[in-house]
Amino acid sequence: MNYWLLKTEPSTFSWDDLVRKGCAEWDGVRNYLARNNMRAMAKGDLCFIYHSVGKPEIVGIARVVASAHQDSTDASGVWQCVDVEPVKKLLRSIPLAEIKSNTQFAAMKLVTHSRLSVQPITADEWKNILALV
DNA sequence: GCCAACGTTGGC
DNA sequence: GCCAACGTTGGC
Numbered sequence: 802m803n804y805w806l807l808k809t810e811p812s813t814f815s816w817d818d819l820v821r822k823g824c825a826e827w828d829g830v831r832n833y834l835a836r837n838n839m840r841a842m843a844k845g846d847l848c849f850i851y852h853s854v855g856k857p858e859i860v861g862i863a864r865v866v867a868s869a870h871q872d873s874t875d876a877s878g879v880w881q882c883v884d885v886e887p888v889k890k891l892l893r894s895i896p897l898a899e900i901k902s903n904t905q906f907a908a909m910k911l912v913t914h915s916r917l918s919v920q921p922i923t924a925d926e927w928k929n930i931l932a933l934v
Numbered sequence: 935g936c937c938a939a940c941g942t943t944g945g946c
Numbered sequence: 947g948c949c950a951a952c953g954t955t956g957g958c
Contacts, residue, residue: 810944832953849958854944897945916943 804922805838806911807863807885816850816860820887824866827919828874828882830895839883841871847893848885849930851911857897859930861890869891891934905929 807827809815819825830836842848846865851860868885874880900906906929907913910920922930 808944857945914952915945918943 803841803843803846804854804924804927805816805842805846806851806859806920806922807848808851808853808918810854811852812854813884815852815889816890819850819861819863819885823857824874824884824886826882826884828872830872830882830918831880834917836881838912838919838921839881841921842868844868847888847927848852849927858894859891859900862888862892864888884916893934895930900930
């Protein structure tokens with residue numbers, strides 16, 4: 802099983818929106834690297850949901866329920882998305898500042914490639930983030 | 935195929 | 947609101 806981080810602007814689609822829907826297409830991604838990462842995602846993989854803009858922080862955990870398929874918001878057929886469902890909200894959101902200030906996360910894509918919206922997370926990073934909660 | 939111009943993302 | 951980082955576009 803692999804781990805991932807999904808970024809979203811809460812004003813567009815927030816953690817609460819995901820909980821309300823129960824299951825959602827992670828659509829609207831228009832970046833090739835992010836798309837390739839989604840293609841590598843398998844059913845059952847776990848993802849951190851990260852809120853960008855405003856209050857940057859990791860807010861919850863979601864599970865992949867369908868691997869990459871056509872993005873229904875894209876007519877060209879170029880873009881794909883996965884389906885995710887909420888697993889649980891973190892008891893305490895982990896702010897970006899806290900991740901940046903901790904040297905054990907220096908190699909995280911969130912730090913080194915801050916604009917990538919779908920990122921792989923290593924098992925160690927996953928475990929260490931959860932240890933902060 | 936290079937690179938300048940431009941648009942977007944997203945932290946601060 | 948500013949600006950750095952980065953992706954994309956298009957002229958040559």
